[in-house]
Amino acid sequence: MTTNELTRGPVLPAPASGYRSRPAKKRRPGTSRISSLRALVWVLPAVLMLAVFVYLPLAQNFGFSVLEWDIYTGSQSFIGAENYRKMFADPVFWHALANNAWYSVISILFQVCGALVLAALVEGLRHDRWKQIFRVLYFIPSAISLTVAGLLFYFIYEPELGLLNAGLERLGLGDLTQSWLGQENTAIFAIIAMSQWQGFGYCTLLFAVALQRIPSELYEAASIDGVGPVRRFFSVSLPLVREMTGLMMIVTVSGAFQVFNEVMVMTTGGPNNSSQVLGTWLYRSGFVRNDFGYAAAIATAIFFITLSLALLQLWISRKRRVEW
Amino acid sequence: MLKVRQIGLAAVAAMAVTLTGCGSSAPQETADLAAEPEYSGTLSILTKFGGEPLESYFSDLASEYMQMHPDVQFELIQETDQSIKDKTKTLTASQALPDIYFTWAGDWAANFVDAGLAADLTPVIEPGTEWGDTFGEASLSAFQYDGKYYAVPLYNNGKFMGYNEKIFTELGIEPPTGFDELISACGTIRDAGYEPIAFGNKDGWPALHYLQQLFAYNVPQDTLQADFDPETATWEDEGYIRSLEQFSTLVTECTGSGADSNGVLYTTAQQALAEGRAAMYYQEILEFDTSAAEGTPLSKDGFGIFPLPVPAGAKGDPGAIEGSPEGYIINARSERAALAADFMEFVTESANASTLSAPPYGQPSAVVGAVTADSSSPSVVKGIEMVNDASSTVIWLDSVTVPDVADAWLAGGEALISGDSTPEEILSSVQAASEASK
Amino acid sequence: MVKRSTALGVIGSTFVWAFLLALAVVVIYPLLWMTLNGFKTNAELFGNPFALPVELRWENYANAWNRGVGNYLMVSVLVTVTSTIATVFIGAWAAYGLTRIKIPFSRTFLIVILAGLMLAPTVALIPLVRMFQALGLYNTFWALLILYTAFRIPFTVFLIRAYMMDLPVQIDEAAAVDGASRARAFWQIILPMCKPIIVSTVILNILFTWNEYLFAMVFTSGGDFQTLPVGLTNLMAKHGTDYPVVFAGMVMAALPMVVLFIAGQRYFIRGLADGIGK
The missing domain is CATH 3.40.190.10 (Periplasmic binding protein-like II)
Incomplete structure (x- = not known):
């Protein structure tokens, strides 16, 4: 997960809160005597902004994806499913999709599983002061932008003046030095690694907050039973944050399919399109290869992927409501 | 009730604007470049001179020009060799190309010509005209399509x-x-x-x-x-x-x-x-x-x-x-095409052409006689001589295709x-x- | 509280400490390296990457500032402040309507607003380019203001609404008894009561806007009007051989957010807690 996903909310409980509104409704019967239509004034600014600048373009995108579109003249002609046919036959599209998938898998490993364990370790410390220091320290990379982090890691990975190769040399691991962003088999993983560095603190913070909400009596009961810290993590902490972990996974995966910034800054998808992800391939198809219709088709693919993840999330959050 | 309806209408209107905005491109008129320019308004220019030491070339000329014509303002978008490609495409796609914009020769320029985004400069710049004769003919013809000239060659390259x-x-x-x-x-x-x-x-x-x-x-x-x-x-x-x-x-x-x-x-x-x-x-x-x-x-x-x-x-x-000359196109849809042409003529005046060819800029001007041993670096002089003497020149692979x-x-x-x-x-x-x- | 003083426990806690500290080094060292590089000369940078700068060359920072970072910073501040204000007000206004007022189709509106949380901005990119060009807003301050506000409303409404739902209804009733209009009740009573969550959303919005890259890159033309993330990549392209200045620019872009986070972390964490807890 990355700072950009702050957009999407730490965890997306859209429906959960939707259901919660029911008891709230009961609490305010008849408090409003204002003409009900005039009351629309309250929601219209938000709804209109969204309708015009979020939903309308979304709808237009489907229309654009069936066009051949010349960026120079602006002329458009209908070509049906041709862009989609081209997309399914495009090896770079599939490669980009695979890179997004790698992004999700690795992010789940580090930013969900890793961050959860890390949060448990930090919260297990005895001194509140240190807990706070670690939480803040780990979060700092998430506060700096992906652009800054990307540029910084470009220099860290640079084969000649970079920190990483120089460090490996010093450790006597000179054999491992390479052009991290310049090789087809390492470029995307070097970017993903940077993204873990940048984002793990954010997830750790989220888990730390969740762990704090677990009533301390549960821990005390466990310790009376003579349960060690490792087992306590598995038998007390984990079950209580399991639902949240599930949601975090989906948010992380959904974010992984929207990656753009760091790839653009670090490799622009190269070398030989090896680090291309859907977002950058969309951009390159539209703005470099002049094919806006095709770019819109890629956008449709991103839409359906993120939509199905969001629906999965809804389904999961519908099931929760048990814990704390 | 009334209020709601108004808001609803506004929303519909907003959507209508955005919908009709797509796909309609107004038929453009041929810009009259030879006309006496009106010295007012803002001239926007997309240059490839971003960064040190080139950046000051256009900004210095712009301020000089503004001293001569106080009502003219400039908006300079200065990009680098690397960034100008994406930027030009983005601006093109958004139909936001400035009045004057950089171009390479080859397929790159042809796209703008074919789409009617490049003003036909033939009347003012073809060989035989006063301005046209200041350039080497080969530089001009690098931007010649169907017998017409579409760009002001600024410098040669190799x-x-x-x-x-x-x-x-x-x-x-x-x-x-x-x-x-x-x-x-x-x-x-x-x-x-x-x-x-x-x-x-x-x-x-x-x-x-x-x-x-x-x-x-x-x-x-x-x-x-x-x-x-x-x-x-x-x-x-x-x-x-x-x-x-x-x-x-x-x-x-x-x-x-x-x-x-x-x-x-x-x-x-x-x-x-x-x-x-x-x-x-x-x-x-x-x-x-x-x-x-x-x-x-x-x-x-x-x-x-x-x-x-x-x-x-x-x-x-x-x-x-x-290598090939690099030049500047005047946007055919510009409302200030005549002013743009006038400014480019100023940019290619012999004194300014010499400045461009000398350190720290070192861009060998396409203007005849601008690259001299007195002002330009020996390597630039030698390079441009070799380009001129070459049996043929071939345009960059990424702009010719x-x-x-x-x-x-x-x-x-x-x-x-x-x-x-x-x-x-x-x-x-x-x-x-x-x-x-x- | 577990009190285990077995040898295993000591080894375990030593290991945990070593791990946490090592991770802290992994986080901090690159940032330190970035800051130190901002003080070096090019030759030093190309020499030993581990070396400390020979002297603190503040002129690199001055150079970065003069080569555009100052400008980008101003634009970033302007865009961030205005869009944050717009988002929070529109969001709070809607949240109030959704929680306190009987609105026809309120459930539909709620879903319309919150479903925005699920949409990837990339999907709307191509049509938005066309739309803003048609509206004449391409490459203007308004383009960024509108986009940042529109795409941030769902999350803002989500957070503030959750908070407002927990405020007792009696407050509104008391206000109504006093004869306060709905709008007055919102401005004078509810909004001030929501201060903690407002502060949280403000911090989250600032972090987002300050760091946003996709829209900033596509919707600005590269003249003077650019935000920091895009400006920095430009600085890199334009002064590619002067790396220390690029590092100085990066530090200047990162510093305000780090300071903001450390200063406002209490609210920030609370905002997250409210987001999760609901």
Whole structure:
């Protein structure tokens, strides 16, 4: 997960809160005597902004994806499913999709599983002061932008003046030095690694907050039973944050399919399109290869992927409501 | 109730605006360039002179022009060699191209001409007109399409191997005349502890510059020209494979970064030559005065140039030099086309042309007589002479071909360097891209 | 509280400490390296990457500032402040309507607003380019203001609404008894009561806007009007051989957010807690 996903909310409980509104409704019967239509004034600014600048373009995108579109003249002609046919036959599209998938898998490993364990370790410390220091320290990379982090890691990975190769040399691991962003088999993983560095603190913070909400009596009961810290993590902490972990996974995966910034800054998808992800391939198809219709088709693919993840999330959050 | 309806209407209206905005492009009128310009309003210009030391060229001229015409304002968008491509495309797609914008020759400029985005400059700039006669005719005709002239050529350009004279003398090396000689010189230089050729291919195009020069040497001229146009292209000449192999040899034998080069910026490579750590760096005339800028170790050691040596048995034109003039198009849809033309005429006045050709800018002006030994650096003078004397010139691979083919070459060059694809694989991916863009 | 003083426990806690500290080094060292590089000369940078700068060259920072970072910073501040204000007000206004007022189709509106959380901005990119060009807003301050506000409303409404639902209804009733209009009740009573969550959303919005890249890159033309993330990549392209200045620019872009986060972390964490807890 990355700072950009702050957009999407730490965890997306859209429906959960939707259901919660029911008891709230009961609490305010008849408090409003204002003409009900005039009351629309309250929601219209938000709804209109969204309708015009979020939903309308979304709808237009489907229309654009069936066009051949010349960026120079602006002329458009209908070509049906041709862009989609081209997309399914495009090896770079599939490669980009695979890179997004790698992004999700690795992010789940580090930013969900890793961050959860890390949060448990930090919260297990005895001194509140240190807990706070670690939480803040780990979060700092998430506060700096992906652009800054990307540029910084470009220099860290640079084969000649970079920190990483120089460090490996010093450790006597000179054999491992390479052009991290310049090789087809390492470029995307070097970017993903940077993204873990940048984002793990954010997830750790989220888990730390969740762990704090677990009533301390549960821990005390466990310790009376003579349960060690490792087992306590598995038998007390984990079950209580399991639902949240599930949601975090989906948010992380959904974010992984929207990656753009760091790839653009670090490799622009190269070398030989090896680090291309859907977002950058969309951009390159539209703005470099002049094919806006095709770019819109890629956008449709991103839409359906993120939509199905969001629906999965809804389904999961519908099931929760048990814990704390 | 009324209020709600109004808001609803506003929403509908907003959507209508956005919907009708699509697909309708107003028929444009031919801009009257010869008309007396009205000296007011804001002139927007997209330049390729972003960054030090070039940035001040247009901004100085703009302020000078504003002193003469106080009602004129400027909006300068200054991009770099690297960033200007994406920026131009974005502006084009958003139909937000400025009044004056940079262009390369070849397919790049043709796209703007075909789409009616380039004003026809023929009446004011064709050879025989007062302004037109100040330019070398070849520079003008680089932007000639269907007999009409569409851009103001600002400077000429060509690609040369720049070298450190001190290192060459120290090691007893003469500028090589054959490709094999270059490769063997690299061994000598490497043994002496220098990086033979500094090379950074993070952006992909530096490899294309080597490749296109080798293509010009190895592929018969007619075949090469035919391959640039998807309609007539086959990309089957064996000269392409040979060129890819030669380039691969050069990367392995001569560069310090070798297979790692895709992770190195071209500016890092330029810096290696400037600081005397590398003996050579393949560069455009435009870069000469930056590489050997005052105060750099290279300027003390002495900076020399030679064309990329020709491989033995080459079937193309051994006298070809890669490079082409670069120019500025006046937007056909500009409301201030006449003013734009007037400003570009000012930019290419002989005094300003000389300034452009001299350090620190070092951009050899397309204006006749602007590059002189008095004002320009010796290397720039020599480079431009070689370009003028070349038996043919060939335009950059990434601007002469259509975007999909250029992109296939870009990816292929990177794959060749990292060793992930063979020359044959690369060529077939180019063939596929060319076939698809028919 | 577990009190285990076995040898195993000691080894375990030593290991945990070592791990946490090592991770802290991994986080901090690159940032430190970035800051130190901002003080070096090019030659030092190309020399030993581990070396400390020979002297603190503040002129690199001055150079970065003069080569555009100052300008980008101003634009970033302007865009961030205005879009944050717009988002929070529109969001709070809607949240109030959704929680306190009987609105026809309120459930539909709620879903319309919150479903925005699920949409990837990339999907709307191509049509938005056309739309803003048609509206004449391309490459203007308004383009960024509108986009940042529109795409941030769902999350803002989500957070503030959750908080407002927990405020007792009696407050509104008391206000109504006093004869306060709905709008007055919102401005004078509810909004001030929501201060903690407002502060949280403000911090989250600032972090987002300051760091946003996709829209900033596509919707600005590269003249003087650019935000920091895009400006920095430009600085890198334009002054590629002067790396220390690029590092100085990066530090200047990162510093305000780091300071903001450390200063406002209490609210920030609380905002997250409220987001999760609901």
